[in-house]
Amino acid sequence: MRELVVQVSFALYAALTLGGAVWAVTAKSLVRALLGLTLSLMGVAALYVLIAAPLVALMQILIYVGAVVVLIFFAIMLTRAQAEQEEAGARDAGRTLRAGAAGLVVAGLLAAACLRHGPKIAGTAVEVPPSDIGAAFLGPYVLGFEVISVVLFAAMAGAVVLAFERRKPR
Amino acid sequence: MSPLLLYQLVAFGLLAVGLFGLLSRSSLVGMLISVELMLNGAGLSIVAAGQLTPMPHELGQAAALFVMGLAAAESTLVLAIVYVVRKRFGSAASDAVSELRG
Numbered sequence: 148m149r150e151l152v153v154q155v156s157f158a159l160y161a162a163l164t165l166g167g168a169v170w171a172v173t174a175k176s177l178v179r180a181l182l183g184l185t186l187s188l189m190g191v192a193a194l195y196v197l198i199a200a201p202l203v204a205l206m207q208i209l210i211y212v213g214a215v216v217v218l219i220f221f222a223i224m225l226t227r228a229q230a231e232q233e234e235a236g237a238r239d240a241g242r243t244l245r246a247g248a249a250g251l252v253v254a255g256l257l258a259a260a261c262l263r264h265g266p267k268i269a270g271t272a273v274e275v276p277p278s279d280i281g282a283a284f285l286g287p288y289v290l291g292f293e294v295i296s297v298v299l300f301a302a303m304a305g306a307v308v309l310a311f312e313r314r315k316p317r
Numbered sequence: 318m319s320p321l322l323l324y325q326l327v328a329f330g331l332l333a334v335g336l337f338g339l340l341s342r343s344s345l346v347g348m349l350i351s352v353e354l355m356l357n358g359a360g361l362s363i364v365a366a367g368q369l370t371p372m373p374h375e376l377g378q379a380a381a382l383f384v385m386g387l388a389a390a391e392s393t394l395v396l397a398i399v400y401v402v403r404k405r406f407g408s409a410a411s412d413a414v415s416e417l418r419g
Contacts, residue, residue, distance in 0.1 A: 157320075157323065161323075161327045164327060164330075164331065165327065165330045165331070165334065168330070168331055168334040168335070168354050169334055171334075171338065171350055171351075171354060172334055172335070172337055172338030172341070172342070172347075172350070172351055172354070177344065177346055177347060177350075180347060180350055181350065184350050184353060184354065187331070187354060187357065188357060191331075191357050191360070191361050194324070194327065194361060195361075195364060198320075198324070198364065198365060198368040198369060199368060200364050200368055200377075200378055200381075202378065203360075203364055203378050203381050203382065206382060206385060207360075207385065210385045210386075210388075210389055211353070211357070211385065211388070214389055215353060215388060215389055215392045218392050218393060218396050219346065219349060219350060219353070219392065219396075221396060222346050222349065222395070222396045222399050222400070223346050225396075225399070225400050225403065226345075226346065226399055226400070226403040226409035242340075242341055243341050245340065246336070246337045246338075246339075246340030246341035247337050247341075249336055249337070249340055250332075250333040250334065250335075250336035250337035250340070251333055251337075253332065253333070253336055254329040254330065254332045254333035254336070255329075255333075257329055257332070258325075258326060258329045261322065261325050261326075261329070262322070265319075265321070265322055265325070266321070266370065267319075268370055268371065269319045269320065269321060269369065270368075270369050270370050270371045271369075272368040272369055272374075273368075273374060275374045275375045275378070279374075279375040280375045280378050280379055280382075282375075283375045283376065283379050284379060288379060291383065295383060295386045295387070298386070298387065298390050299386060299389065299390050301390075302390035302391070302393045302394045303390075303393055305394055305397065306393050306394055306396065306397035307397075309394075309397040309398065309400070309401050310397045310400050310401065
């Protein structure tokens with residue numbers, strides 16, 4: 148019974164993830180594409196819960212759905228990309244075909260390698276307490292932890308410098 | 318099929334869809350959405366590999382959190398770049414940025 152519930156919910160979440168992703172890349176309006184991205188992110192968060200990683204799932208919702216999606220929405224509104232209707236007209240069939248072939252070839256090669264030479268071991272997912280993750284961050288991986296805060300600061304400072312409107316001298 | 322393999326296949330699906338979107342979209346914001354999809358696939362693959370194999374579980378989760386932080390930094394910068402491109406070229410399409418064309 149429990150096995151069946153897990154399998155059905157995995158199928159549901161995987162369908163949500165991939166369906167949202169397909170919607171995100173095929174929708175004509177960029178706002179709808181963003182909605183598809185949100186669906187896909189939520190599906191991935193549910194998949195995280197399914198393998199006993201609730202902290203990562205919460206962070207996924209907090210960072211991606213809470214921050215990144217809002218940032219992309221700002222980008223859409225700032226550039227008024229939807230009003231330009233640039234996604235609607237320029238649908239080149241050859242371009243779509245080439246893009247699909249590229250995506251399928253790369254992912255298909257990786258999937259074939261994974262199917263043939265993937266590890267046969269199957270561990271069971273055990274939930275680790277958040278304090279263990281915190282100990283990993285502040286113990287052996289403290290350098291990466293500090294560097295990522297520098298990266299975030301540099302990205303934000305760079306964004307401000309790029310978008311800063313300099314007053315023209317008269 | 319083992320659960321690890323199923324998770325990796327979902328991650329490869331996200332990679333394929335994101336790559337397709339990156340190459341077929343013509344606006345910079347659409348390309349950014351596709352890049353976020355691919356980064357998500359990477360995070361899913363990392364966490365699945367950490368949780369479903371006998372390696373220390375907290376390493377996979379910590380690596381996924383790193384990926385999320387990098388994705389946030391990347392989207393902040395891309396937002397600023399898209400804004401500047403829109404201001405300078407009058408459009409946020411990737412074809413508009415072609416000043417070097419002879």
